Amino acid sequence: MVVYGVALLAACYLIGVIAGDALGALIGVQANVGGVGIAMLLLLLVSNSTSIKLQLGEATASGITFWSAMYIPIVIAMAAKQNVVAAVSSGWMAVVAGTLAVLVSFALIPVLSRLGRGAPKV
Amino acid sequence: MALDTLFDSLVELLARNGLITAFLFVGLVLALSNWLSKVVTRGQVHGSAVAIAAGLVLAYFGGVATGGSKGLADVGLFAGVGLLGGAMFRDFAIVATAYGADLGALRQAGWVGALSVVIGVVLSFVVGAAVAVAFGFTDPIAVTTIGAGAATYIVGPVTGTALGASSDVVALSVAAGLTKSILVMIGTPLVAKRIGLDNAHSALIYGGLMGTTSGVAAGLAATDPKLVPYGAMTATFYTGVGCLLGPSVLYFLVAAIL
Structure with missing residues (x-):
């Protein structure tokens, strides 16, 4: 059933977010630490484990792939609710700080990518 | 006069069904953006890139019009965009993309x-x-x-x-x-x-x-x-x-x- 897939996704999401909140509280920061990442790992493990995979029928899987496909539309909605006015009207300092941070980070991507590839594969 | 009331009640109805209106809105933005991507940029710029840029521009105008902090979502008619584009749906969809990723x-x-x-x-x-x-x-x-x-x-x-x-x-x-x-x-x-x-x-x-x-x-x-x-x-x-x-x-x- 399609809803099984949605429910499985919801379970992974909630467990991940709870774990992320707990992790944040544990190290004493007021933020969710990697909740979504933990949820993604959970879903990966569940969908890759052979015993569960056998039971994930096509309909069940479509409950997950639907939300995966809704990702881009959701991101467009997200873009439309950003506080763009605040970003462009806050004066030069904030714009310069944000812009330079992005440029420097972009520049470092090829460097780190090479670093990772050069390492022996575990 | 009658047209005005009709319009008002339509807006009110769309606002009441915010999330559904947001689905339609995003679908229209994406359709228009894919068309622009194909016709104007000949596929050079991805349709979703155009749509995201369009979303940001609309957010700017929404913010100017309302003085709020949530872009287009502060416009009553588009309140559902705020829900659809909020952290809950975003993170739920991000988790879903992990399905089938390469471990x-x-x-x-x-x-x-x-x-x-x-x-x-x-x-x-x-x-x-x-x-x-x-x-x-x-x-x-x-x-x-x-x-x-x-x-x-x-x-x-x-x-x-x-x-x-x-x-x-x-x-x-x-x-x-x-x-x-x-x-x-x-x-x-x-x-x-x-x-x-x-x-x-x-x-x-x-x-x-x-x-x-x-x-x-x-x-x-x-x-x-x-x-x-x-x-x-x-x-x-x-x-x-x-x-x-x-x-x-x-x-x-x-x-x-x-």
Whole structure:
């Protein structure tokens, strides 16, 4: 059933977010630490484990792939609710700080990518 | 007169069914953007990149029209866009993209991915703090808060609140983070080829270095949706690491230097 897939996704999401909140509280920061990442790992493990995979029928899987496909539309909605006015009207300092941070980070991507590839594969 | 009432009740009806209206709205924006992508840019610019840019432009006009902080979502008719584009649906969909992702690619890039998060936080922080100093800030709390804002617009206020920064400094840090996230959304598809962002490995590092969940989410969507799970995975750890380092190690460092 399609809803099984949605429910499985919801379970992974909630467990991940709870774990992320707990992790944040544990190290004493007021933020969710990697909740979504933990949820993604959970879903990966569940969908890759052979015993569960056998039971994930096509309909069940479509409950997950639907939300995966809704990702881009959701991101467009997200873009439309950003506080763009605040970003462009806050004066030069904030714009310069944000812009330079992005440029420097972009520049470092090829460097780190090479670093990772050069390492022996575990 | 009768037409006016008809119009008003239509708007009221659409606002009442906000989320459904948002589905229709996003569908129309995407359809128009795909058409523009094909006809105007001959497929050079991805349809979703056009749609995300359109979303940002609409957010600007929404903000100007209402004076609110949630872009187009502050316009009553489009309140559902705020729900659809909010953190709950965004994170739910991001988790869903992990379905079918390559576990091997994750394992292989594990340690560089983790390293990229820490480097990403420190790098953005240093750049932001340096800019703050260049613009005449000398108070370590203010410099730290603005540097943290250059990491993400969540790390900034969390750090500022923890250190007791003034609200205008916190606002500046949010603005720096917003600028970063918007620039990552727009800039990623433009620089993707040049920085080698075309595989799972570099997407993991990209997510860790950029860190802004919304920026990474939109940037990868506009570049290649297949890369989304890898970048999103590392990016979700960034804000947590930033909130951890900002008010502690990074603040002590700034206080020692200034």
